[in-house]
Amino acid sequence: MKYGRCAAVTGAAMLFLTVGCSSASDTGSSTAATSSAAEESSVADPQPAGTVIDVTIMGGDISPTNERLDAVVGEPITLRVNSDTTDELHIHSVPDHTFEVEAKADQTFEFTVDVPGSVAIELHHADRTVATLAVRP
Incomplete structure (x- = not known):
C-alpha cells in the first residue's frame, strides 16, 4: 500500500x-x-506631443477655417499641411513664426509659443484664418 x-x-x-x-x-x-x-x-506613425493641426489646401478649399483650439505655453504645436498651392502660414504669437507652404503633401511645421493669450494662424495669400489658439500657461 x-x-x-x-x-x-x-x-x-x-x-x-x-x-x-x-x-x-x-x-x-x-x-x-x-x-x-x-x-x-x-x-x-507616432503622434507628435502637444497640439497637432492638420491643414488641407485643395482646389481653393481650406480646412480647417476659423477653428478654435487650446494649447499650452512652451509645448510644441505641429502643423501638418497638404497643399496643392503655395502660400505662407503666419503665426501671430510671441515670438512670431512664418512658414513657406509648398504645393505638396506631408509638410510639417513645428513651433512653440512663449506668451499666453490668443494666437491666430493665418494663410496670407488665401487671406484666411486657419485656427485661433487659446494658449494658456
Whole structure:
C-alpha cells in the first residue's frame, strides 16, 4: 500500500510538472506575440506631443477655417499641411513664426509659443484664418 501511494503521488507530480511546463511555454509564446504587437504599434506613425493641426489646401478649399483650439505655453504645436498651392502660414504669437507652404503633401511645421493669450494662424495669400489658439500657461 505504501508503494501504491508513492507511485500515485509521483505520477501526480509528473503530471503537474508536465502541465506546468506546457503552460510556461504557452505563456512564453503569448509574451512573444504581445512583444511583437508592441513593436508593430511603435513602428506606426507616432503622434507628435502637444497640439497637432492638420491643414488641407485643395482646389481653393481650406480646412480647417476659423477653428478654435487650446494649447499650452512652451509645448510644441505641429502643423501638418497638404497643399496643392503655395502660400505662407503666419503665426501671430510671441515670438512670431512664418512658414513657406509648398504645393505638396506631408509638410510639417513645428513651433512653440512663449506668451499666453490668443494666437491666430493665418494663410496670407488665401487671406484666411486657419485656427485661433487659446494658449494658456
